[in-house]
Amino acid sequence: MSAPLASLPPRRLSWQFLRLVTPYWKSANKWQVRGYTLALLLFTLAQVALAIWMNYWSRELFDALEDKSLNDLLMQVGTFVLIFILTMAVTALHMQVKRWLQLDWRRWLTAKVLDQWMTRGHHYQLQLVGGEHDNPDGRIAEDIRIVTESSIGLVHSLVYSLLIFGSFVDILLTVTGSATFPGTAFMVPGYMVILAFAYAGAGTVFGLLLGRPLITATNKLQTAEADFRFGLGRSRSNSESIALMHGEDIERQNAKTFFARLSQRWNRQTLGYLGIVSFSSGYGALLPVFPILLMAPQYIAGGMTLGVLMQAAQAFQKLTSALSWPIDNLGELAHCRASIQRVLSLYNDMQVLDEQASEPQEHRISVAQSTQHELVLRDLCIANPDGLILLEGFNQVVRRGEHVLIAGDPTVTISLFKVVAGLWPWGHGEVWLPEGPAISFLPQRPFLPHASLQSVLSYPQPAEHFTQAAMHHALECAGIAWLAPRLTELDSWDRVLPLRAQQRLGFARLFLQQPAWVFIEEATDAFDPKGEEGMMDMLYRELPNATLLTISFHTGLERHYQRKLLLNRPAQDKYLTCSTSECSLTTAPVTPVVTAAD
Template sequence: MTELPPLLPARRLSWQFLRLAAPYWNSADKWRVRGYTALLLLFTLAQVGLAIWMSYWSRALFDALEDKSLNALLVQIGTFVLIFLLTMAVTALHMHVKRWLQLDWRRWLTEKVLDRWMAQGHHYQLQLIGGEHDNPDGRIAEDIRIATESTVNLAHSLVYSLLVFGSFIDILLVLTGSAYVPGTAWLVPGYMVILAFVYAGAGTLFGLVLGRPLVKATNQLQTAEANFRFGLGHSRSNSESIALMRGEGMERRNAANFFAELGQRWNRQTVGYLGIMAFSSGYGALLPVFPILLMAPQYIAGSMTLGILMQAAQAFQKLTSALSWPIDNLGELAHCRASVQRVLSLYNDMQVLDEQAAEPQEHRISLLQSNQSELVLHDLCIANPDGQVLIEGLNATIHRGERVLIAGDPTVTISLFKVVAGLWPWGHGEVWLPAGAAISFLPQRPFLPLASLQSVLSYPHAADTFSAKAMHHALECAGLAWLAPRLADVDSWDRVLPLRAQQRLGMARLFLQQPAWVFIEEATDAFDPKGEDCMMDMLQRELPNASLLTISFHGGLDRHYQRKLVLNRPAEDKFLSCSTPSCALKVPG
């Protein structure tokens, strides 16, 4: 939970976002996507066409009123009904197409970022490296939504404004013609168009100056909102520990602090809105009146009809509104820009991880596939992400069916666990994985998804991969026979079960899935010595041919293992300079 860095320059931000998100229009479903995009443009053109038609209808209506012609008035009423029905139809179809594009683009971009986040342990490794990627779940769920929805909205409104600009500048030029500067013989052609540019330019200039604080305040508020959500989610995920420690008061204070920060930044955004909203309200209130007052002398002099006056006033408003697109969309631009940067920061940091993985092997640990049934650690050096060496010169070979107890410094042993799992690339050396069989990893606290118990046991395989009989047997072997009637029940198993039962459920998963290689990280530390001893015997019985590597710091387990690997840190702090072995391979007895 950190402050966002200064916003990237708009051109660089836009270019990076286009590189990330624009391939959507060339995706597997590209023809459908392009078809909907073309429809969106078509309906936008229809909206502009209806606005032009409405302008000429307004002229005809006021001319009919000025002539006091009932027949002409009835014709205009019928014409208005047609414009009204077409406007409703075009607006509804336009909204449907636009919302389909927004959702589908969000789906595509979410899948792209989510696939990268869930690939090669990035969701874990991001927690260990520097960078701007806090709250990745919020960035994927919320910021991608804002980025895609706002981009489509802004693109549509910009295209609409450009089309309106091109259409109504011609109308205004034709209707108003030229005029003399009061008190002079200087004839100004297209004076109303010039005044529209001056009016919109002044409004945009003042709006940008007044709205500058709003961009920064919006960016900061989004960060505070994300931090508040993260704090509440963290409390929810640790509710049992908080309740046992009577920590509710502290959590309330923490939540209050997060909300206080949110409130401060909300108030800053409010201050940012004050100037821009006050100016916008005055700017908008003057807009309908300003052109009528300017052209009133021509109407009074009889050089234009009432219909032309009203059509020209509407054309002036349309043209000015089109020219005012930047100021009218300043708030959404700020919101969109902040979310785009949050998405890009997350994606770019994941690219850094990919680039590190592609570095020469001497700069990272290489995971290689062996053609032998053995796990080989060759000249392995494990370091922290900052380069501090945890262990160096580690060489060991684990054959199929061997059982090895790993002890020593907890930081080193757990890092080795993560190295073999492919989650820890920092260091150098080689790890040769056994041929034809993946290693099943059982962490200290097994992951228990919110799903049925049969899905939990089968994870990460489908729930119907194993038979109910095999599941019953696995639960019985793990000492959880009492859970067998609940195989179809869906529950938050990581909350309703105590840690010991959760660890037994992790063991039941091994008994069910029968892996050839098993790497266990303190997965029985919640057991009493007798229970832990019995569980090791059960592992020997149910997985007699499996290779077993266990990280444990409990005494009395040596009899279950053929070898003991003791790992310790170097005597002095070192930074990625591996030369002297700092581990020993021992055989019990």
């Protein structure tokens, strides 16, 4: 699939990320988005202006204290109250604007990735192909949140630091002037600015060296966290099977194994943090004292007032903090980069699936809508994602109203089910779907969303499309009329109902929605023979004109069908290899067994 993103240099990773997210500022509500972005910038400018004002206020305050002037002190108290009120107002408005942008950007990016995930069966196909896209639900729910929140926070702090840098360089140059080496006439203009660069530069270099292991450790930790969540979620979704098989000890051990791996990577991240946090603590503790010690001789010699000394010291701190942005945000940068990689890996792999779907027809299975009332399979070759041939040279026409039983190799029959559903593009050939409403597919275990029973029954259509009487009738025909009083109840039906009742609910869905074409995949395997016979008789009674294609390996059902297709894999393993111009087989073709029985 896509190239590993963890090895990409920061510039290429940033470029890919920008290509993904910049359309947000060109989206349908672009003027609102741009307005909030501009407001965020203006409030950032206001924060910088208040910081500058506070710096000059500090100078006036300490000069008033040095002069022992009560009137000047009271005036500075009044000025501080104004600065204090404005600072609170700007901070509150800034936070509101920033959080709106973070949430709205997350909404947009989530919708974009989710649309890709839920398009053309990508959520299913990703499970069958290689690539860095494990735990896609966690990437969409958690990593996109981290990306949007951290990116806006980091960009804001960077812009703020750059503005502070530009402002306080000028202040520091103005108030400190030049320094003369003792006993010489040699002068160093702007010596405090040079020392601020040296202090921040040394801190950044040491911090980057000490924090380098943190990026790799954070990325691995986030993967371990996602694996741990996925394992617990899988145990929850299969709780009934686990309980019936008394598999709690195994699941508990698996969870402990996942957590042990998480703990190991947590400890590695802790080691990564250890060096940088220790250094940052000393670096931060020295920062307020360092400029005062440097300028103390100049103050003692009468070269500056106490107010100027404190203003210069504060400007030095502001300038150094702005220059220290990389080291201060190293942990957040690592966290954000790891999440960007995870989101891009998922999105890029889905883009690859889209590219495969748009390849020439000879490189994939083409599924298209016909203008005829028949299902046509022409020169169909089905392969695994790795190229192993499952079925080849298959031609078949299923006409409206036919009842066709499909048996043989389960791998082949189920892959045919997925090909017709548009979920399996690997191979080549043509599938022409019948004109009119889409084919209804009934898998072995129907999907039952967490919703009211009437919504489950009408899925994927709204429950309002059907009457209560029609729903009662469908449940009765499926042999689960006892569920009718619970139509409005909300529950996890895939957990509260046994498998046989779930399969009957799938048939009730067919009876309610009355499709013209139905493709069934072993949807009666939980039934006893008598129940299976009764369900098939009911299916023909309720859908007398429907075309039925049924995958089943129960020989007792053959009397219900007009013909039977027996599908088997080629006798010899063969692989399909596609270049940019053509596809070829590694061995001579072998025709599959296809029989028809009246």
